[in-house]
Amino acid sequence: MLSKKTKYGLKALSYLGVQKEKKPVQISEIAEQENISQKFLESILLSLRKTGFLGSKKGKGGGYYLLKKPEDILMTDVMRVLEGPISMVPCVSLNFYETCEDCPNEGECAVHKLMLKVRDANLAVYRNNTLADLLK
Amino acid sequence: MLSKKTKYGLKALSYLGVQKEKKPVQISEIAEQENISQKFLESILLSLRKTGFLGSKKGKGGGYYLLKKPEDILMTDVMRVLEGPISMVPCVSLNFYETCEDCPNEGECAVHKLMLKVRDANLAVYRNNTLADLLK
DNA sequence: TTGTTATCCTATCAAATTAGTAGGGTATTA
DNA sequence: TAATACCCTACTAATTTGATAGGATAACAA
Numbered sequence: 001m002l003s004k005k006t007k008y009g010l011k012a013l014s015y016l017g018v019q020k021e022k023k024p025v026q027i028s029e030i031a032e033q034e035n036i037s038q039k040f041l042e043s044i045l046l047s048l049r050k051t052g053f054l055g056s057k058k059g060k061g062g063g064y065y066l067l068k069k070p071e072d073i074l075m076t077d078v079m080r081v082l083e084g085p086i087s088m089v090p091c092v093s094l095n096f097y098e099t100c101e102d103c104p105n106e107g108e109c110a111v112h113k114l115m116l117k118v119r120d121a122n123l124a125v126y127r128n129n130t131l132a133d134l135l136k
Numbered sequence: 137m138l139s140k141k142t143k144y145g146l147k148a149l150s151y152l153g154v155q156k157e158k159k160p161v162q163i164s165e166i167a168e169q170e171n172i173s174q175k176f177l178e179s180i181l182l183s184l185r186k187t188g189f190l191g192s193k194k195g196k197g198g199g200y201y202l203l204k205k206p207e208d209i210l211m212t213d214v215m216r217v218l219e220g221p222i223s224m225v226p227c228v229s230l231n232f233y234e235t236c237e238d239c240p241n242e243g244e245c246a247v248h249k250l251m252l253k254v255r256d257a258n259l260a261v262y263r264n265n266t267l268a269d270l271l272k
Numbered sequence: 273t274t275g276t277t278a279t280c281c282t283a284t285c286a287a288a289t290t291a292g293t294a295g296g297g298t299a300t301t302a
Numbered sequence: 303t304a305a306t307a308c309c310c311t312a313c314t315a316a317t318t319t320g321a322t323a324g325g326a327t328a329a330c331a332a
C-alpha cells in the first residue's frame with residue numbers, strides 16, 4: 001500500500017504545481033483544500049524542503065513553493081524521498097542494495113527473479129513521469 | 137517493501153515446483169532448506185492450501201504438494217493471496233475498488249493518475265510470469 | 273488398537289512501522 | 303514589537319507484521 005505520507009506529499013506537490021502566481025502557499029491552505037491533517041502535512045513539506053523539492057519563506061505572507069518547474073520534477077526522485085526505495089527487496093535495489101543473508105544463491109532465487117522485473121517495470125513508470133504529467 | 141509472508145510463500149512454492157518426485161514435502165524440510173521459521177511457514181502454507189494452490193496430506197509421509205503445474209500458476213494470483221491487492225491505492229484497484237472519501241475528483245487526482253500507471257505496469261509483470269518462469 | 277507422525281487451527285504476543293499530536297522556537301514582515 | 307507562519311523535537315496511539323504456543327485432528331504402521 002501507498003503510505004499516507006506519499007499520498008499527501010504528491011497531493012501537496014500537485015497543489016503547488018498548479019499555482020498560477022509565484023507567491024508561497026501556506027501549509028494551512030494546502031491542508032484544508034486537500035483534506036490533510038495540518039501537522040502531519042507540515043512534517044512532510046519539511047522533508048520535501050530538506051530534499052530540495054520545495055523552498056519556503058517564513059513570517060507573514062510566507063509558505064512553500066516549488067523550486068523547479070513541474071516538468072523537471074521526476075517521479076523517481078519524489079517516490080524515493082517520500083516512499084523509500086523503489087525496489088521491493090534490497091537485493092534488487094539500485095541505490096540501497098543489500099544481499100539477503102538467508103538466500104544462498106541470488107541468481108537462482110525466485111523472489112529475486114520476480115522482483116527484478118517488478119523493479120524495472122516500476123522504474124520505467126517513475127522515470128517516464130514528471131510532476132507536470134500528473135497535472136494534465 | 138515485500139512482506140516476509142510473500143517472500144517465504146514464493147520460496148516455498150518454488151521449492152515445491154522443482155521437486156522431481158510427486159510425493160508430499162514436509163514443512164520442516166522446506167523451513168530448514170529455505171531458512172524460514174517453521175511455525176510461520178506453517179501458517180503461510182495453510183493459506184496457500186485454502187486458496188487452492190497447494191494440496192496436503194496428513195500423517196507419516198504427509199506434507200504439501202502443488203495442485204497445478206508451475207506453468208499454470210500465475211503470479212497475479214499468487215501475489216493477490218500472499219501480498220494482497222496489486223494496486224497501491226484502492227481507487228485504482230480492479231478487485232478491491234473503493235473511492236477515496238478525501239478526494240473530490242478522481243479524474244484530476246495526481247495520485248490516482250500515477251498509481252494507475254503503476255498498477256498497469258505491475259499487472260503486466262505478474263500476468264506474464266508463472267511459477268515456471270521463476271524456476272528457470 | 274495404539275503410538276507416531278505431520279498437518280490443522282486458534283489464540284496470543286512482541287517488535288516495528290505508520291499516522292497523527294503537542295508544544296514551543298525562530299525568522300520575517302507589517 | 304506584535305503577529306504570522308515555518309522550524310524542530312519529542313511523544314503517543316493505532317495498525318501491521320513476524321513469530322510463538324499449544325493442543326486438536328487425521329493418517330499411517332507396528
